[in-house]
Amino acid sequence: MNDMRQMTSLGREIEDKSFSIIDEEAGSHPFSKEEWEVVRRIIHATADFEYKDITKIHYQAINSGIQALKKGCPIVCDVQMILAGLNQDRLKAYGCKTFCFISDEDVIAKAKEKNSTRAIEAIQKAKISNLLNGAVIVVGNAPTALLEIERLIRLEGIKPALVIGVPVGFVSANESKEAIIKLECSNVFSVPYIITKGRKGGSTIAVAILHALLLLSSKRGKK
Template identity: 55%
Template sequence: MSYNPQGNTATEQMTKLGQAIEHESFAIVDREVGEHRYGPSEWPVVRRMIHATADFEFNGLTRFHPNAAAAGSRAILAGCPIVADVEMICVGVSKPRLAHFGCSVHHFISDDDVIADAKAANSTRAVFAMRKAHRHGLLDNAIVAVGNAPTALLEVIRLIRDEGLQPALIVGMPVGFVSAEESKALLATLDTVPWIITDGRKGGSTLVVAALHALLALAEQQSRGR
């Protein structure tokens, strides 16, 4: 098994050397993993997550709703917003790749009103950041990207269940020891909204960015195949 970039251009590294290094890295991951349980649209996501962390445990820890990869590609091709729990994700996602599809990326965790509301309610900024995104109409048909704050993920799940929120996809990979594992397990019980999660305590913004870049590449492949 070897890496095949399948003619992508917009979602490739910008220099020939950068492309060669990345392609060889992906090929090494393919060789060392060998056989795996993931489908052809899922493995590129897991591969890139392993590439970003050098942690082969994500071959197994990563789980997908059956419609996750397809839903993510469709949303990107439609120019969806991406709403993140923290600024790190917004900084990490390639701006030229987003611009190619007309996608925008948002976070509200540091907004003054979010901070004030969280303090007044003795809650977390992550909760009120997601509520603000919802008020602004950014969560429906969006990709919601959570890599740090379990409370952000729990709030999105609440909005889905109680207020009929319908994101296109949730990439739910909060890292840590308090509610991280539980929030992802709860997300995996949803069948009305596609999701990608990492089981257990492991997660983080780096993984979410890697998954988003993989989905952008899959979207480009889909667009070229039309």
């Protein structure tokens, strides 16, 4: 059963009222109708209107993300918390499988051996497993995961369908997001992205973005 059917009439009324308040208080914005569906779901999840100003959406992000989901793409996440928040029924309806390797014993061992981070080695495992090309990659916690994705795009030619890059934190969070944005101005693959500039972000934001894309995909109609 999907999240729409699980919601009661009162729950629907509360959500609709919340979105009406967001639309009214947010005022004008530069986003398309579908992009705004993503941004206002972030605001709904956080009650923080600053996300209207710090959310950056690549011009191909919505279409690329929806098309990938409809094809049953892999969903590669940096932390288990994202998996816990995702609507697995809706993902399964499209044939999408979720992956998170950060707690795998071999990943932990390699991180210790190389004095790396588990997040980096988890992304490496996803690459070795041929999961990154055409994938939706979701980073909500670990800037080093996003930096590794940027490196793999720039130096090894991987081509994800979409990078949701919203790691939260004080060390390398903003830098990792800026690195993804700068790919757009380089001669390498300009990966479609949805990011939140600066230090703000987190797994809750990542889940909100992916759920917004799933709802948009449903509105456009299945495969």
